[in-house]
Amino acid sequence: SSLPTSTVLDPLFLYIDEHQNEFVQRLGEWVAVKSDSSHRVHWGDIHRILNMTADRIKEMGGQVEFADIGTQQLSDGESLARPPVLLAQFERDPNKPTLCIYGHVDVQPAKKEDGWATDPYTLTELNGNLYGRGATDNKGPVLAWLHAVETYRATKQEVPVNLKFIIEGLEEIGSDGLDELTRQRNESFFSDVDYIVISDNVWVSRKPALTYGTRGSSYFFVEVEGPKLDLHSGVFGGSVHEPMTDMIALLGSLLDHTGKILVPGINESVAPLTEEEKKLYKDIHFDIEEMKKAIEVKSFLQDNKEEILMARWRYPSLSIHGIEGAFSDSGSKTVIPRRVIGKFSIRQVPNMEPSVVERQVKEHLQEVFAKQKSPNSLKVTTSVSAKPWVANLNDPLYIAGRKAVKLVFGEEPELIREGSTIPIANNFQEVTGKRVMMLPIGGHDDGEHSQNEKISRYNFIQGTKLFAAFFYELSKLQKDQ
Numbered sequence: 001s002s003l004p005t006s007t008v009l010d011p012l013f014l015y016i017d018e019h020q021n022e023f024v025q026r027l028g029e030w031v032a033v034k035s036d037s038s039h040r041v042h043w044g045d046i047h048r049i050l051n052m053t054a055d056r057i058k059e060m061g062g063q064v065e066f067a068d069i070g071t072q073q074l075s076d077g078e079s080l081a082r083p084p085v086l087l088a089q090f091e092r093d094p095n096k097p098t099l100c101i102y103g104h105v106d107v108q109p110a111k112k113e114d115g116w117a118t119d120p121y122t123l124t125e126l127n128g129n130l131y132g133r134g135a136t137d138n139k140g141p142v143l144a145w146l147h148a149v150e151t152y153r154a155t156k157q158e159v160p161v162n163l164k165f166i167i168e169g170l171e172e173i174g175s176d177g178l179d180e181l182t183r184q185r186n187e188s189f190f191s192d193v194d195y196i197v198i199s200d201n202v203w204v205s206r207k208p209a210l211t212y213g214t215r216g217s218s219y220f221f222v223e224v225e226g227p228k229l230d231l232h233s234g235v236f237g238g239s240v241h242e243p244m245t246d247m248i249a250l251l252g253s254l255l256d257h258t259g260k261i262l263v264p265g266i267n268e269s270v271a272p273l274t275e276e277e278k279k280l281y282k283d284i285h286f287d288i289e290e291m292k293k294a295i296e297v298k299s300f301l302q303d304n305k306e307e308i309l310m311a312r313w314r315y316p317s318l319s320i321h322g323i324e325g326a327f328s329d330s331g332s333k334t335v336i337p338r339r340v341i342g343k344f345s346i347r348q349v350p351n352m353e354p355s356v357v358e359r360q361v362k363e364h365l366q367e368v369f370a371k372q373k374s375p376n377s378l379k380v381t382t383s384v385s386a387k388p389w390v391a392n393l394n395d396p397l398y399i400a401g402r403k404a405v406k407l408v409f410g411e412e413p414e415l416i417r418e419g420s421t422i423p424i425a426n427n428f429q430e431v432t433g434k435r436v437m438m439l440p441i442g443g444h445d446d447g448e449h450s451q452n453e454k455i456s457r458y459n460f461i462q463g464t465k466l467f468a469a470f471f472y473e474l475s476k477l478q479k480d481q
C-alpha cells in the first residue's frame with residue numbers, strides 16, 4: 001500500500017506487544033514436545049510438532065500438504081519412514097511477490113542431567129530469557145514467522161506478500177530427503193517463489209544481523225571392531241590389539257593442537273582470502289572477553305577478532321563428538337571394549353566439496369589404520385554431506401532485510417556469516433535458482449545445541465516485529481523497482 005510506514009506497522013507492533021504472553025505460552029507448548037531427531041524413539045514427537053505447526057497454519061487460512069520424503073537408513077541397519085516435510089501456502093495474489101520461509105521443528109537431544117539448570121522441555125523464563133531446548137533452534141523463530149502472519153490477520157491488514165512455508169523435522173541430522181523433494185517440486189511448489197528466507201541462526205553480538213554464508217558439513221562414523229565380547233583388561237590387556245587404542249590413533253591423526261586439519265588435501269581446496277573479503281571482518285562487533293566469560297574458556301585458538309571469526313566462518317574445522325561403545329559411565333570398570341565407533345564432523349567452506357572431503361578422509365584413515373598393523377576391522381561411513389552456502393550481499397533481498405532491521409531495531413544490521421550448517425541452504429539456491437537470505441533473530445549467547453539453550457523474550461518479540469516489517473519491506477521493494 002502507499003500508506004505511510006507507521007500507519008501500516010504501528011498497529012502490528014502494538015498487537016505483537018499486547019499478545020506477547022500468548023506468543024510465549026505457545027512457544028512453551030512447542031518446547032514441551034520432545035522432537036529430538038537424533039533418535040527414532042522421538043520421531044513420533046516430530047510428527048506431533050509438525051501436526052501442531054500445520055494446525056496453526058490452517059487456523060490462519062493456509063493450505064497444508066505433508067510431503068513424503070522416503071525412508072531413513074538407521075545406524076542399527078533398520079530403515080524407518082522419515083517424518084514428512086510440511087509444505088504450506090496461503091492465498092496467492094499475482095501482483096505480490098512470493099516469499100518462501102524455511103524452518104525446522106526438530107531439536108538436538110537434551111537431558112536435565114547433562115547440566116541444564118532447568119528442565120529442557122519446560123520453557124522457563126528467568127531474567128528475560130526463555131530457556132528450553134529448541135527455544136532458539138529453531139522453534140522460536142518458526143513460531144515468530146507464524147505470529148507475524150497472525151498479526152496481520154488479527155489487525156485486519158492484508159499480508160503484503162504471498163507466503164509459502166517449508167517446515168521439516170530432520171534438519172538436525174542433515175535434512176535427508178529434502179534435497180530430493182526440492183528437485184521434485186522445483187517446477188511446481190517452487191515455480192512461483194521469488195525469495196527464500198531462513199531464520200535458523202544467531203547474531204554474533206548484541207547487534208542485529210543479516211547472514212550471507214553458512215558452512216557445509218560432513219559427519220563421519222569410524223568403526224573399529226575386534227574381539228567377540230568385551231574383555232577383562234587384566235587378563236587380555238597387553239596381548240590383544242585393543243579397538244580403543246586403534247580408535248585413539250585414528251582420531252588423534254585428524255588435527256593438531258592448533259586446530260589445523262591434518263587430512264591431506266583438505267586445506268588446499270579452501271578459497272583464498274581476498275583483501276575485499278578481509279575488510280568485511282574489521283567492523284564486526286565481537287567481544288572476545290565477553291565470549292570467553294560466557295563459555296568459560298581461558299583462551300581461543302586464535303588471538304584476535306578477525307582470526308576467530310574467520311576460523312568460525314571461512315575456514316574448515318574438525319570436531320570430535322564422541323566414541324560410542326567406549327566406557328563412559330562414572331566408576332572404574334576395567335574393560336576392553338570390543339567395538340567402538342568414533343564420531344566427528346568437518347565443517348566446510350567454499351570451495352570444498354563434501355564428496356571429495358569424504359574420500360580424502362577415508363583414504364587418510366585407511367593409511368593410518370594400516371600403520372597400526374591391527375587385525376581389527378575398520379569401517380568408515382558418512383552422513384549429512386552438506387555444501388557451504390554463500391549469497392550475494394548486493395541482492396535486493398538484503399536491502400529489504402536491512403530496512404526491516406532499521407525499522408525495528410533503529411540500527412543497521414551487521415553483515416555476518418555463520419559457522420554452523422543449514423544443510424538445505426545451498427540446495428535451495430542451486431536447484432531452484434531462487435535468492436536465499438538468512439534473517440536471524442536469535443541472540444549471540446543463545447547457546448544453540450548447548451545446555452541452557454534460550455531465546456530472550458526481547459529477541460522473540462522484536463523478532464516477530466522484524467518478520468512483520470520484513471513482509472512490508474519486501475512488498476515495497478517490488479513496487480520501488
Ligand SMILES: NCC(=O)N[C@@H](Cc1c[nH]cn1)C(=O)O
Nearest residue numbers: 137172173174200217384420421
Ligand atoms: N541451526 C542450524 C544447525 O544447528 N544445523 C546443524 C545441522 C547439522 C550439521 N550436521 C549435522 N546436522 C548443525 O550442526 O550445524
Ligand SMILES: [Zn+2]
Nearest residue numbers: 137138171200
Ligand atoms: Zn537449526
Ligand SMILES: [Zn+2]
Nearest residue numbers: 137172448449
Ligand atoms: Zn541446530
